[in-house]
Amino acid sequence: MSRSATASLTALHGVSAASGLTTTPADVVTGRVLPVHAELAGLLPWGGLRRGSTVSVRGSTSLLLALLAVATAEGSWAAVVGLPSLGVLAAAELGVAVHRLALVPRPGAELVGVVGALLDGVDLVVVAVPEHSQQPHGQRSHSRSSRPQVITADVARRLSARARQRRSVLIPLGPWPGADLEVSCSAGQWRGLGHGHGLLRERDVVVSTRGRGAAARPVRLDLRLPTEGGSVRLTQEPVPQSLIPDTLGIPDALSTADALDTAGSRGNTTGSPGAFNTAGTPKRGDLHLA
Amino acid sequence: MPGEPSDRTPPAQTLVVWCPDWPVVAAAAEAGLPPQIPVAVLAANRVIACSAVARAEGVARDMSKRPAQARCPELVVFEDDQGRDARLFEPVAAAVEDLAPGIEVYRPGVVAVPARGPAGYFGGAEAAAERLVDHVAAAAGVECQVGVAGGLFAATLAAHRGLVVPDGDTAAFLAPLGIGELDQPAERRGKGRTELVDLLRRLGLRTLGAFAAVPERDVASRFGGPAVLAHRLARGLEERPPARRRPPADLAVTEELDPPIERVDTAAFAARALAERLHEKLAGRGLACTRLAIHARTERGEELCRVWRCAEPLTPAGLADRVRWQLDGWLTGRGLRRTAGPSAGLTLLRLDPEEVVDATALQLGLWAGAGQDQGENAERAGRVLVRVQGMLGPEAVVTPVLGGGRGPADRVRLVPWGDERSPGTDPELPWPGRLPPPFPATVPDEPIPVQVFDEEGTEVGVTGRHRLTAEPYRVAVDGRPPRRVRGWAGPWTADEQWWEPAKARRRARIQVVLAGEPGKTEETALLLVREGGRWTVEGEYD
Numbered sequence: 001m002s003r004s005a006t007a008s009l010t011a012l013h014g015v016s017a018a019s020g021l022t023t024t025p026a027d028v029v030t031g032r033v034l035p036v037h038a039e040l041a042g043l044l045p046w047g048g049l050r051r052g053s054t055v056s057v058r059g060s061t062s063l064l065l066a067l068l069a070v071a072t073a074e075g076s077w078a079a080v081v082g083l084p085s086l087g088v089l090a091a092a093e094l095g096v097a098v099h100r101l102a103l104v105p106r107p108g109a110e111l112v113g114v115v116g117a118l119l120d121g122v123d124l125v126v127v128a129v130p131e132h133s134q135q136p137h138g139q140r141s142h143s144r145s146s147r148p149q150v151i152t153a154d155v156a157r158r159l160s161a162r163a164r165q166r167r168s169v170l171i172p173l174g175p176w177p178g179a180d181l182e183v184s185c186s187a188g189q190w191r192g193l194g195h196g197h198g199l200l201r202e203r204d205v206v207v208s209t210r211g212r213g214a215a216a217r218p219v220r221l222d223l224r225l226p227t228e229g230g231s232v233r234l235t236q237e238p239v240p241q242s243l244i245p246d247t248l249g250i251p252d253a254l255s256t257a258d259a260l261d262t263a264g265s266r267g268n269t270t271g272s273p274g275a276f277n278t279a280g281t282p283k284r285g286d287l288h289l290a
Numbered sequence: 291m292p293g294e295p296s297d298r299t300p301p302a303q304t305l306v307v308w309c310p311d312w313p314v315v316a317a318a319a320e321a322g323l324p325p326q327i328p329v330a331v332l333a334a335n336r337v338i339a340c341s342a343v344a345r346a347e348g349v350a351r352d353m354s355k356r357p358a359q360a361r362c363p364e365l366v367v368f369e370d371d372q373g374r375d376a377r378l379f380e381p382v383a384a385a386v387e388d389l390a391p392g393i394e395v396y397r398p399g400v401v402a403v404p405a406r407g408p409a410g411y412f413g414g415a416e417a418a419a420e421r422l423v424d425h426v427a428a429a430a431g432v433e434c435q436v437g438v439a440g441g442l443f444a445a446t447l448a449a450h451r452g453l454v455v456p457d458g459d460t461a462a463f464l465a466p467l468g469i470g471e472l473d474q475p476a477e478r479r480g481k482g483r484t485e486l487v488d489l490l491r492r493l494g495l496r497t498l499g500a501f502a503a504v505p506e507r508d509v510a511s512r513f514g515g516p517a518v519l520a521h522r523l524a525r526g527l528e529e530r531p532p533a534r535r536r537p538p539a540d541l542a543v544t545e546e547l548d549p550p551i552e553r554v555d556t557a558a559f560a561a562r563a564l565a566e567r568l569h570e571k572l573a574g575r576g577l578a579c580t581r582l583a584i585h586a587r588t589e590r591g592e593e594l595c596r597v598w599r600c601a602e603p604l605t606p607a608g609l610a611d612r613v614r615w616q617l618d619g620w621l622t623g624r625g626l627r628r629t630a631g632p633s634a635g636l637t638l639l640r641l642d643p644e645e646v647v648d649a650t651a652l653q654l655g656l657w658a659g660a661g662q663d664q665g666e667n668a669e670r671a672g673r674v675l676v677r678v679q680g681m682l683g684p685e686a687v688v689t690p691v692l693g694g695g696r697g698p699a700d701r702v703r704l705v706p707w708g709d710e711r712s713p714g715t716d717p718e719l720p721w722p723g724r725l726p727p728p729f730p731a732t733v734p735d736e737p738i739p740v741q742v743f744d745e746e747g748t749e750v751g752v753t754g755r756h757r758l759t760a761e762p763y764r765v766a767v768d769g770r771p772p773r774r775v776r777g778w779a780g781p782w783t784a785d786e787q788w789w790e791p792a793k794a795r796r797r798a799r800i801q802v803v804l805a806g807e808p809g810k811t812e813e814t815a816l817l818l819v820r821e822g823g824r825w826t827v828e829g830e831y832d
Contacts, residue, residue, distance in 0.1 A: 062831070062832065065731060077668065077671035085732050085734045085735050086733070087729055087732055087733040087829060088690040088733075089698045089702060089729040089730075089733075090729040102688070103690065104682070104686060104688075105688070105735070108682070113681060114678050114682065117677050117681070120670075121670040121672075121675075122671050122674060187812040187813060187814070187832070188812075188813070189813060190776075190813055190831075193777035193803050194777055195777060195778065196761065196779065200803070200831060203831070226728040226831075
């Protein structure tokens with residue numbers, strides 16, 4: 001198959017939606033990947049939270065909780081470090097099994113040690129990145145005060161390596177150097193509230209990812225979070241980032257190469273034109289396959 | 291003593307000091323209530339103990355709360371708290387120990403001593419009993435009754451009646467008593483004792499003597515193991531045959547405490563770890579503990595020791611509870627009167643199982659319900675969480691329990707890891723004025739001040755009729771530049787506990803959606819609450 005053919009294939013709507021299939025379900029079954037909401041699986045290149053990875057979440061606590069929900073409900077434990085303001089009720093509403101949730105609200109100067117220890121035994125470790133972590137290296141103070149410990153780039157890499165070694169998932173809330181995947185949420189419009197009447201009901205958000213390795217290809221999803229039932233729902237089919245003008249600066253060649261891999265591993269799917277008929281734009285698909 | 295005691299040897303004379311209605315006495319003492327106020331202690335909405343005044347008004351055990359209050363409207367009720375009972379009992383135990391060495395705490399409210407020592411010293415069991423009653427009243431400020439008979443069960447019944455039963459008359463003392471005496475609160479836990487008593491009564495065995503006359507073989511074959519124990523009690527024997535094993539010497543577990551423990555919560559943490567070690571050691575040999583000695587040493591070299599005894603073999607949680615209660619009692623020393631307590635922090639803790647039985651009596655729960663995971667995951671997580679507690683202190687690792695309430699913060703109770711996960715408030719109640727979902731994902735732990743302005747720039751308030759004084763137009767969070775209000779709803783008002791002035795709260799909540807900060811399109815949805823004339827952010831939907 002020619003390179004141009006795959007490039008245009010991935011430009012089709014349904015094709016990238018199917019990219020979740022690159023993770024064999026066996027990974028989920030054997031426990032190498034912790035399950036997430038089906039609606040969020042498309043965000044993650046592994047179809048779930050792969051053990052040993054670091055997935056940073058930015059911009060929304062609800063999104064973080066939604067990512068934890070299914071894994072905790074199916075028996076994994078989660079710990080949240082350094083987030084005294086976590087809304088536990090919202091967590092329960094989004095499906096997190098709160099009896100498997102441990103909170104360390106104020107780790108203070110022991111932040112790194114606590115996260116390291118938790119990675120040994122807890123499947124999902126959320127750490128709220130303290131606000132001043134983005135300082136240059138030299139500014140770290142040596143006093144062991146009760147102020148939150150600053151996480152420098154090398155400490156971050158060390159914790160990520162620990163997660164990899166211990167086969168836990170590290171989920172920083174905030175920027176994290178060396179994250180395998182960064183999931184950002186930009187808040188959109190709320191529905192349900194009028195002027196003096198109504199009730200907050202649901203919100204449209206746009207979630208986009210960028211990362212390295214298997215996660216290099218950016219994905220952008222339009223989600224409704226929370227929805228009326230207290231969950232998360234897709235509002236549109238996922239859109240590959242290359243169709244959106246404002247990309248995150250990943251060169252086209254990279255996404256094409258990655259797309260090649262993706263298409264190659266799905267050889268049998270590309271073999272049947274019928275697969276593309278379901279994918280939304282039969283004309284172009286037929287054209288290139290012919 | 292001539293040889294090994296056989297199965298039929300009547301047990302040694304035991305002296306029991308019994309404080310009537312102890313849970314009530316402890317609760318009233320802690321709350322500082324005078325004795326003429328009727329008091330009851332409830333567990334699971336049933337009266338488990340009430341004061342004499344309340345009893346005179348018609349309150350009785352097993353009554354539920356409403357009927358009890360209907361009979362005695364000025365009744366003060368307390369929740370059952372075994373920790374409180376044990377903590378306040380320590381001075382009483384210490385007072386008994388002043389006169390009689392070798393005491394064993396059977397449960398808070400009941401102390402047992404071998405009767406031979408004090409009876410010999412004071413010149414007779416009656417004289418010893420009299421001295422004990424006087425001394426406990428003087429030293430601990432508590433009324434108690436003393437009974438002497440063969441074995442703990444008979445001695446407890448004798449204490450209820452304030453009797454001294456001469457050696458050898460125990461069976462005769464028990465025989466005319468009603469069969470219902472077998473159903474003592476301490477014996478009752480989940481072994482079907484209540485049902486057994488009911489069955490025996492319907493079979494026409496109305497006294498302990500009638501039950502004792504049934505051959506043991508028949509009891510065993512018809513009613514099973516637990517009934518055999520009850521039968522032994524009715525005959526005036528010890529509940530278990532005296533063939534308990536002498537524990538091997540090296541079963542005690544010791545913990546050096548560095549730095550010394552002075553606070554109750556750190557003590558509880560140490561107690562749990564030590565109790566678990568002891569239990570593992572015992573379980574490794576197929577044993578369980580029925581009598582536990584807790585030793586402690588203080589920085590100044592004082593040695594403290596107390597023996598706890600239990601009818602049932604102790605589970606790990608039961609062991610930890612007793613150690614925690616005891617340390618609590620020693621450390622707070624705030625009994626009814628200040629008595630013997632350590633003058634400095636504890637540096638050493640030792641648990642010594644003085645009497646053990648086969649562990650077959652200990653049965654783990656078959657089903658693990660929600661919140662009681664027993665799988666490998668839970669065990670791994672539990673280990674690291676305890677490690678983190680070791681780094682930061684026991685209060686630093688918490689797990690949330692959801693209860694009832696109105697606001698998002700009211701409904702969550704954070705329980706230190708390892709403590710009992712009971713909700714603070716009943717989630718089943720209707721909670722009028724409760725906030726509907728969705729719930730805010732961020733609930734600030736410290737209130738963030740916020741100002742709400744109307745179109746003219748004056749602050750918006752809430753009237754006594756639960757209405758806003760004007761439409762919110764701009765909102766300034768924490769001193770930042772004001773942002774336009776895109777939408778708002780409310781107020782939801784809650785007038786909480788207005789019947790109790792100290793706890794009464796009046797709050798009004800509104801939801802607002804704010805337009806993005808200049809240059810951004812992102813909307814922010816907030817839950818604002820007004821209390822005491824000030825608005826604060828109670829939650830952010832982010």
